[in-house]
Amino acid sequence: MTTPPGLLPQRDDEIRRDRLIDLLAQRWIRRLVTLRAPGGFGKSRALAQAIRDNASDPTGVDVHVRCRRSINGIAALANAISTAFDEPIDDGGDVSALARQVAELMSSLSPQQVCLFLDDVHEIEPSGELDGFVQELLDWIPFNGHLVISGRSLPQLRLAKLRAGDELVEVDQTQLAFDTQEVEQLARHHGTDPARLAQAAGWPAVTRLRVAARHDASLEFMIEEVIASLAPSQRLGLATCVIVGAASHELLRSIVADCDPDTLLTDIPLVSADDDGALIAHDLWRDALERVVDDDEREQIARSAVDAQIERGDPHGAVDIALNNGVWRAALPAMVGALDSLDVNLELGQLDPWLAAQPCEANETP
Numbered sequence: 001m002t003t004p005p006g007l008l009p010q011r012d013d014e015i016r017r018d019r020l021i022d023l024l025a026q027r028w029i030r031r032l033v034t035l036r037a038p039g040g041f042g043k044s045r046a047l048a049q050a051i052r053d054n055a056s057d058p059t060g061v062d063v064h065v066r067c068r069r070s071i072n073g074i075a076a077l078a079n080a081i082s083t084a085f086d087e088p089i090d091d092g093g094d095v096s097a098l099a100r101q102v103a104e105l106m107s108s109l110s111p112q113q114v115c116l117f118l119d120d121v122h123e124i125e126p127s128g129e130l131d132g133f134v135q136e137l138l139d140w141i142p143f144n145g146h147l148v149i150s151g152r153s154l155p156q157l158r159l160a161k162l163r164a165g166d167e168l169v170e171v172d173q174t175q176l177a178f179d180t181q182e183v184e185q186l187a188r189h190h191g192t193d194p195a196r197l198a199q200a201a202g203w204p205a206v207t208r209l210r211v212a213a214r215h216d217a218s219l220e221f222m223i224e225e226v227i228a229s230l231a232p233s234q235r236l237g238l239a240t241c242v243i244v245g246a247a248s249h250e251l252l253r254s255i256v257a258d259c260d261p262d263t264l265l266t267d268i269p270l271v272s273a274d275d276d277g278a279l280i281a282h283d284l285w286r287d288a289l290e291r292v293v294d295d296d297e298r299e300q301i302a303r304s305a306v307d308a309q310i311e312r313g314d315p316h317g318a319v320d321i322a323l324n325n326g327v328w329r330a331a332l333p334a335m336v337g338a339l340d341s342l343d344v345n346l347e348l349g350q351l352d353p354w355l356a357a358q359p360c361e362a363n364e365t366p
Helices: 018-028 043-056 074-085 095-107 128-140 160-164 180-190 194-198 204-211 215-225 232-244 249-255 261-267 283-287 295-311 315-324 328-340 348-357 360-364
Strands: 032-036 061-066 114-119 145-151 168-171 271-273 279-281
Touching: 018 032, 018 043, 018 145, 018 168, 032 043, 043 061, 043 114, 043 145, 061 074, 074 095, 074 128, 095 114, 095 128, 095 145, 128 145, 180 194, 180 204, 194 204, 204 215, 232 249, 232 261, 232 279, 232 283, 232 295, 232 315, 249 261, 249 295, 261 271, 261 279, 295 315
Parallel strands: 032 145, 032 168, 061 114, 114 145
Antiparallel strands: 271 279
């Protein structure tokens, strides 16, 4: 059996990520492993390390398929899988028939354990046919078969039963991010300061760009790989998180009506939730904010956020947002509101920094 081209070659300075190799080794005792994360989180490299580790001391047979944009339709995907198995397949059947044939290829290698990798599955045009093929494959997969799916987005599958039966491992950007030890190891290899690399917050691709001290290149990567692929509601939602600081789901939806906060967490790197569930964007996104939204959009978001904070009875938060984002006129009603409601524990000393943060022309405003 031959593995088709597509497995990433090993880098000269590659960090062996044992914790991910161990996590992916669970594929041999689970039916499905998924890796979902934005670009630059090392999904394909993690799979390549796991496959090479297994090759050195095999637990089973790994079959790797790198999905490419040239794979147009399920029949083409089934052909790519048959090439990886080095076995023919009849691509004239429907989705269910194709899935059963792939399952039979896995079963034919019994009693060996077999794991099929579908890497970069987001490169295939999303469709109900793709969802159905992968779901059928999971339904027909033999006792010796296992599946790993990796991509920026994944097929829509029925996963509740697999979760309940402990047959599923889900890996996201939290696990794929470099930890402190990995950052320090990379820094030692290149003779650079770990603190500078740590500014990338574990995002592997950005961390490597920081090795060369190329902050501008880090921003360009973020723009090309993430911002350019965001839906308008996600782009505005990300900007809201940056502008507000900690954006609750309610606040996000009041500013961007069709924003789904959950997709911001899954699809955008370095966006996390605090203990109350509010979304926080890493400071790297503040550096890139001007490429996320234009000046008019930023001002509109800031003003909407100020109004929302006033409406919810938080004048302090409204003033902070207004002054931090250059819409000081919007802060004036919030200041008055704070003075009118002393039960919000406004300290008189707090007025000084508020007034100092306003531009000089504010002093000429009645």
